[in-house]
Amino acid sequence: MTTKAPRYSPTAVTISDVINYLKQNVQLQGQHGMARSGVVVGDTDNIVTGILIALDITEALLDEAVENKCNFIIVNQSFFTQPLAKITPESYAGGCIIKAIKYKLTIYIFSTNLDHLGQGASHRIAHLIELQETYPIILQKVSMYRLTTFLLPHAAKHLIQSLCQVGAVLATEQLTAVAVNDHPVLGVEAVSYFPAQSGLEFLQESQLTFMVPMFCKERIMQTLLNVHPYKKVTYYLEQVEVIVNNRGSGVLGSLPIELPDKYFLKYIKTKLNLSYLQHTSYFDRPIKTVAVYAGSGSGLLQEVLNKKIDAFITTGLQYEQFLEANGKTLLIDIGHHATRLGLKKLILALLSKEFNNIAILRSKTITNPIHHIND
Structure with missing residues (x-):
């Protein structure tokens, strides 16, 4: 049986490492006010000693984190909806914040749509x-870049492989014609020309179009300029919205x-x-x-x-x-709590793929504050 090698050493994983991983892999909710995702208490530079995944924050939940030596709490629901005028132990939010600071806990509100x-x-x-x-x-729309470039057909395979290795996705590849007088590459005499009625000569080029994820743009563009065989690289880069097949809300x-x-x-x-x-x-x-x-x-x-x-x-x-x-x-x-059942397990599975040398626990504390009388 083989296991995935951890990307991070267990002594080197910071809270910001975990947060950055979640941001890159999960679409966070664009919520209004104080309910948006983000750190509300704590220092993200701290080394992770353990992660506790919860639906809501309560003081009992914080006690569970301390007992299990988890200094990073990922919670789905914010525990205050308005800016706090004061932080005192008498209030629900104040009591939670004071306890979190006392035990050096970092709380991250993870309002997300794993759909x-x-x-x-x-x-x-x-x-x-x-x-x-x-x-x-609703189908998911993702902001990406569309990159189009041109080069001689015999060099296309190497460029495609190089760009795909750093995150680009080949969308289309087709042949096109370009006037020789305007061509930016040396050694065009090795290419077969075909005359046009205007008297100009043309050669064939491959037109390559790639889809470029936002976070890969810099390294993909650097790779393009380093690997492309032309001295003067012609390319077009535009931001577009792409619908992801069978993914969405x-x-x-x-x-x-x-x-x-x-x-x-x-x-x-x-x-x-x-x-x-x-x-x-x-x-x-x-x-x-x-x-x-x-x-x-x-x-x-x-x-x-x-x-x-x-x-x-x-x-x-x-x-x-x-x-x-x-x-x-x-x-x-069906009620807020019922729609979130199973969410802790989903977040645990997501984190375990990347951080398999860190203790990641699902909270056992019951935090649902709403009860009903059964007939």
């Missing part, structure tokens, strides 16, 4: 309710069989082990197509309505949105 990796909490729910033929509600799919709405609600409650759920009124229509978004789905509701999906499972909805959806889709709010 973009194809393995998010939405996918977990879709799997539990056995959705088939799934695809995203939320999950759309179909149930194995149609279910009446009342049976579907019981099915969801059982499969997801829910103590309660909120939904719009029943309507005389069987449920077959289902959308799932494990987060605040208010921003995706209109897209779901436009697609005429039978049911939408999410949370964080407003009263007015239930009115809007009523009679159009079976809108189901």
